[in-house]
Amino acid sequence: MVKLSTLKTKKLKTIKASNNKLVFLFGPTSVGKTKLLTDICKDKFSVINADSIQVYKGLDIGSAKVSSEMMEKIPHYLIDILPPSQQFSVADFIKRADEACQDIYSKGRIPIISGGTAFYFKHFLYGLSDAPPTDPKVREEIEKEIKLNGIASIYEALKLVDLPSYNKINPNDSYRIQRAYEVYKTCGKPLSSFSISEKPRNNMDPLIIGLYRDNEEMHRRLRVRVDLMMKEGLLDEVKRLIREGAKEDWPGMQGIGYREFFEAIKSGENSRSQTLAKIVLDSKHYAKRQYTFFRSFKNVNWMEASNTEEIENLIYSFIQDN
């Protein structure tokens, strides 16, 4: 880990033309990103984590975080930066990833952004709209309102102030209804009046690599991985977190491999093997959603994940090509 605090005092230089190359490495959970990174030349690259759960301290086994040996070999950024009780957002990701890139370039290295959170990749590349960030007070108010009158009433309220969003968002999608309504309540402008750029930020020149594997193979890997997590002591990790005060609604606890234990405690009747099966199932569903999102990205070099040599060649020819 590299400390970023010193960077804050420095003014961030605009990225030079020569300092605009970086690698995106993404793919669904368990496809083999971490394994691949261990094979890549240590001297030229530093890794920026783009995984919304691995940013949290103490969530090691369940999030399949890279080992500390691995982090010593290749510098890693955006890992273990927050306690799991604290909210992290795309905006935080972009800000810190930008800082990390500056630091990496200043050391003559090239950043590899690696992870499975498609939302982070998308907005790291294209940026965010000018819509206001979440105001916890406003969100709390809206949540109260939902409890009182139901999400349908918020949806109807949205119709009056932001018809395009109302039409776009499904009435059951409480998450997006809340966000759209929140934007209006915060700044008085509809969410639909803000747009996202279609061009990469900062003159960025990314090599975009998407990893995939055969479906059967993915399912096999997921099962093996969850078994391995148990052997490595996932249960003890969860017990430790609960002892330390972890609550179901902590942001970090919505991660797969953690939330299932809270579900099990709640229902009171799930056996160990049922909980494990649920973790595997949730992971499969997640991997599927990740594929769907990543597949919508443009200019992706889709590579079979076991094809290590070809992927390395691709990366090396990219950084040599000036």
Next chain:
RNA sequence: GCCGCUUUAGCUCAGUUGGUAGAGCAAAGGACUGAAAAUCCUUGUGUCCCUGGUUCAAUUCCUGGAGGCGGCA
């Protein structure tokens, strides 16, 4: 061996007072504007266990058989 219940989608089960059937889960596909490991959308033909019978028509009623579960021996 006898008695009762049961056999319908990959799984758990509804249902058809006789006109060839539908939920949940799974599976497959999709969306994604500061919580994204989140949130949400779309997609259901399956010898209705087998065999005869009654009927214009049987997955449904009746006979016989097979599998499962329970009880009594």
